[in-house]
Amino acid sequence: MPSVELNHTVPAFEAPATGDQTVQLSALRGKHVVLYFYPKDNTPGCTTEGQDFRDRMDQFEALDTVIFGISRDGLRAHENFRAKHEFPFHLISDKDETLCKLFDVIRLKKLYGKEYMGIDRSTFLIDRHGILRKEWRGVKVNGHADEVLDAVRGL
Template sequence: MPVVALNQPVDDFEAPATGDQTIRLSDLRGKNVVIYFYPKDNTPGCTTEGQDFRDRMDAFDAMDTIILGVSRDGLKAHENFRAKHQFPFHLISDMDETVCQHFDVIKLKKLYGKEYMGIDRSTFLIDKEGILRQEWRSVKVKGHADEVLEATRNL
């Protein structure tokens, strides 16, 4: 699968998600889509990021924008994470890294001196026609959801 490029159409993909759904990007045409990739359910930064998007959901809804979170966690972990924090959006399980590879978010990371391949916290804003309009890579959580909201307002 090719990697997405700014101001270009995003190729269709499908992946399993919470709520016993299969998310297909093509099914979301006509709405703006925010896809945010995060490393792991129930970790401090990932929890805060999800809560920040949750807390701005009314504003995103008003702009006809769908939020989708993506990590390599399984659906059971996603369902628990989503319920625990009352996320009003779905979480995609990308255990085989298909969607992660599509958006090129798997990077070499370091933790306590060990190197490993993991998700680089990243967010992508796709407009109603399926065009990638903005991307954020190596995201810092604080203030990020507000940045994405502002970019969505400017579409």
């Protein structure tokens, strides 16, 4: 499957999520969709990013926007992470990296001198018609949720 392109329709997908859900992109037509990819549940940056989206959820909902966090963690870890931080949005488990590949977010990373393939923190904004309108790659957490909110307002 080719990766997504700006100003093109995002291919239909379905993926398992918290709350015993299967998220289907096609079922979200008519709403704006924010997909934010993050490396790992319960790590400092990922926690802060989730909390920042959580704290702005009312504003996103007022703009008819749904949010999903995505990582390779399993559903049990996601359920615990979501409950612990009271995230009002669902988390998608992408253990097989289907969405990571579709959105091309897997990158070579280094930590303490070791190299590994991991998720490059990235966010994607899909409009009501299923078209990718904005992407952020190599995201720095501070101020990011506000930047995404401003982009939704601009649609």
